[in-house]
Amino acid sequence: MTLKSTADKGIQTLSIHGGEQLDPTTGASVPSLVMSSTFVVDEEISFSANNLTSETPFVYTRWDNPTTQQLEHKLAILEQAEACIAFASGMAASAAVMLAQLSQGDHLVISNTNYPGTAEFARETLTRLGVEVTPVDTAEIAEIEAAMRDNTRMLWLETPSNPLLRISDIAAAAKIAHAQNALLVVDSTFASPIATRPLRLGADLVIHSLTKYIGGHGDAMGGAVCGSQALLGPLRGEGLVHYGGVISPFNAWLIMRGMATLPLRMRCHEDNAVALAAFLEAHERVERVLYPGLESHPQNDLARTQMDNFSGMISFRCANPKALAERMMQRLEVIHYAVSLGHHRSLVYLMQTEDLIGSSYRLEGNDLDSYREVAGDGIFRFSVGLEDSADLIRDLEQVL
Ligand SMILES: Cc1ncc(COP(=O)(O)O)c(C=O)c1O
Structure with missing residues (x-):
């Protein structure tokens, strides 16, 4: 068989x-x-x-x-x-x-x-x-x-x-x-x-x-x-x-x-990420949200033709990212403050600009300016998991 x-x-x-x-x-x-x-x-x-x-x-x-x-x-x-x-x-x-x-x-x-x-x-x-x-x-x-x-x-x-x-x-x-x-x-x-x-x-x-x-x-x-x-x-x-x-x-x-459950999980990752991206984009403390499924994403048209699912990854930027990361470490209840992505559990982590451009990307000139223009001092990488989206929204709301 x-x-x-x-x-x-x-x-x-x-x-x-x-x-x-x-x-x-x-x-x-x-x-x-x-x-x-x-x-x-x-x-x-x-x-x-x-x-x-x-x-x-x-x-x-x-x-x-x-x-x-x-x-x-x-x-x-x-x-x-x-x-x-x-x-x-x-x-x-x-x-x-x-x-x-x-x-x-x-x-x-x-x-x-x-x-x-x-x-x-x-x-x-x-x-x-x-x-x-x-x-x-x-x-x-x-x-x-x-x-x-x-x-x-x-x-x-x-x-x-x-x-x-x-x-x-x-x-x-x-x-x-x-x-x-x-x-x-x-x-x-x-x-x-x-x-x-x-x-x-x-x-x-x-x-x-x-x-x-x-x-x-x-x-x-x-x-x-x-x-x-x-x-x-x-x-x-x-x-x-x-x-x-x-x-x-x-x-x-x-x-x-x-x-075995990849197609089902990806559908749920996408549904949850769409809800979380909309929540973040409407939030007064959030300065920028990057999600391929949002119309505000610079390559939303290409994402629509090249991707059958927008996946569950969101990046977002807020003022004072280090203070927010500290609050996340202390207070998040459902979402784990941890590296990695694509798990059934939601994971969030601050990717600090100084750290990345110095040790990994070594950006200079226009490339550095355009990275900073998007990421500021740091961007939160949010791997939206399979929990109830209302619980994820409540968890983020109380730290933002
Ligand atoms: C896009 C991408 N490629 C490759 C890797 C490396 O994978 P691994 O951690 O399994 O070595 C990662 C890890 O985060 C990744 O995000």
Whole structure:
């Protein structure tokens, strides 16, 4: 009882059944958790990851594992990808893609504000290894075009981006990247495959932190890359087997369990975020609200065409952000003052401008001015959870 075809199934069916295989010995309805790190084989298998093929049986869990493989197949189906590789974290996935695809003398064009770990990895690690890095505001197509060079091998978008929720036009960026023979990589963590399928819009690789919406419950770290078999075959050997950032099968199992309800959760995240964004936008103490679903969002039109769901991430700005953060830490009852996002619990956190522009983004000139114009001294990143929206509104009201 595994799906005979996926093309004729809806997203809720695919999130539950896609990629899963009944255990042939027990018939268990739930995917089995296989924690074994090694597997008994009955033929000689090469010891080298360089000889790994899709026909290689299970040998060692750093290469592949039966539980993890089901997660990979499920996510590939949801992203409409030929293949998927799971990693220990979103950062392990991002680092593996950048290190395996870029070499000394290559050039990377990347969003100038995005997840700080990715930003720091590009600016510090890649430049130390001789990769040239140009951060631009990828929401401005003209900026991407102007940054491309003959040696540009990769264009990296994060959309919606962390923490300003900028939306980048994936289809337009794909044309620019491919004209230069560069790969387009999209970190789609904030969107999830329910909101956006970047491969259909022309991206070559999609990155997810599975720790966020896809796992959805804040109890398992994971990451993934989806794309063509031609790109992911070699990446499994180098980026997973050699770099070693392999996901625990237990985490893969937990994340797969979370994925069963992803479409339902995303609908509720969006409903709650729409209500909370409207509440915040009308509040006298709130100076600015960024939510792709609001008409006031600078790329609301693009969000409407590129996203099937506006997701649950809101950023907002208030006067005296440090004092408000202090009140949140002391007084919030339902919402947790904590980093991360995409969990069933609501999470809020102050992203301080000084901290980000100094240590992660290193913005200067116009880029710095435009960041400050939006974020002021700091912006609250609010991951709207699945609680009752009236309770979330009351919780925020008493601290604002
Ligand atoms: C957009 C985005 N990409 C990647 C990551 C890294 O994911 P992980 O924490 O699973 O390594 C994060 C983490 O917050 C993120 O927000």
